[in-house]
């Protein structure tokens with residue numbers, strides 16, 4: 001097939017406009033159709049990138065060709081018998097890992113936001129010309145992407161190659177004056193590209209990421225699935241996010257999450273960054289190559305339904321932190337703290353009693369990705385519960401097989417059977433394979449954990465691998481769990497059952513929890529609480545105002561709703577024991593804990 005030729009230029013950074021041309025050598029004689037994706041793989045929400053196309057025109061042999069719009073993201077050019085070029089101006093002002101962004105400091109884009117798909121020629125190879133914008137301001141700009149170079153020099157503007165459209169949009173591109181640090185892991189060159197002001201210790205990042213990437217490669221075994229790998233990191237004041245690709249990832253983090261020169265140990269913030277890196281890197285295998293059949297190929301025009309996101313996001317979330325302890329970047333106690341926090345998050349989600357994990361996966365498009373004030377009561381996260389189901393599955397298999405098998409074996413078999421072959425995973429594929437690989441009858445557990453809202457047997461299963469699980473009430477609004485209570489006789493706060501956010505000097509209610517005291521009293525999301533028993537809590541928030549209250553006591557709350565003052569009599573409830581603390585149990589099970597958290601992956 002004749003290659004499709006694309007050209008992109010960050011034409012007007014000050015107006016956030018790219019100019020993108022797509023040239024087709026053999027256009028459809030009945031009128032070539034073009035489309036922009038409705039979503040970007042890895043982020044399961046309809047985003048309609050075509051809404052950022054500001055203008056579009058077509059030309060052939062230096063003559064304008066009519067182009068008409070067929071639906072929200074499809075166009076058709078008038079039939080022509082020669083080369084057809086379509087040029088779009090695309091507005092780019094979305095600084096998220098799934099968008100496109102452009103200003104005078106840098107350019108970043110996902111192909112799904114900017115490159116038209118030539119309908120009927122999706123499998124044709126693609127050549128991409130990345131053009132430097134005009135002006136001295138941009139003379140030091142470089143290009144970072146995992147896309148194969150054609151004639152472009154390393155990190156240079158010029159020609160790049162992708163084997164088809166799917167690959168073209170799976171290599172995000174960063175352009176600007178970035179920090180570049182490189183290392184090799186498993187024989188594969190890796191780049192860390194950092195955009196935005198930062199004071200990161202890049203040698204430390206090289207060292208730590210090399211260790212982590214090497215661990216993931218050994219975990220799956222065999223030759224690495226990519227020839228090179230690029231971490232595209234955007235450091236900002238506050239931010240968090242990542243999107244996986246076949247040979248790269250786009251990460252958004254706070255600059256404070258990156259380790260500074262001279263910093264020793266792994267701070268909580270750096271641990272968060274390492275967890276994100278680990279998560280996206282694990283996706284190189286799990287979801288970019290081991291994929292649900294529903295994604296083979298992706299249908300970029302509409303939602304792609306699968307009940308398996310729990311496995312692709314949940315299992316990945318399980319292994320992201322687990323890999324940190326397994327490769328020695330964090331200590332066992334740090335890992336147990338992270339796990340305790342995940343369990344706490346899950347237990348503080350009333351929606352876990354309403355939505356099963358399979359439903360959460362299936363409805364990701366309209367629920368998980370489009371959360372509102374009721375989401376906490378109505379949905380469960382396929383990331384958080386998915387990771388806990390992966391944990392339960394791992395511990396159950398270890399227990400039932402006396403440590404001979406584990407979830408690791410399932411992942412490696414998935415890699416060999418589906419990752420290396422590209423054969424999509426049917427909806428019941430994980431469940432069937434899990435039984436086959438481990439020899440354990442798992443059907444009733446999958447029914448319970450994936451398709452019902454029954455509580456997970458976390459305490460019992462953790463005990464089988466030498467971990468004691470305790471639940472206690474939260475000590476404050478800041479208490480995320482994972483750590484023992486600070487005061488010995490903490491009975492916990494008397495609870496209102498709301499989530500809040502500071503709003504001016506007052507407290508805005510963001511969520512009202514199902515069955516809580518606030519809901520019973522009639523408080524609603526969006527209410528602005530201005531007084532508790534006639535006193536303004538102010539900037540200190542509600543914690544101090546409620547600290548000395550007992551469950552069963554009543555308080556009067558004044559709040560504004562629709563700018564009307566309302567009064568609520570709230571009978572406080574006892575705080576739930578929803579805060580999880582994990583600890584190593586003493587004695588015989590310590591060996592099992594070692595085997596779980598520190599397997600020697602060097603030999604696998």
Ligand SMILES: [Zn+2]
Nearest residue numbers: 279283313316
């Ligand atoms: Zn993920």
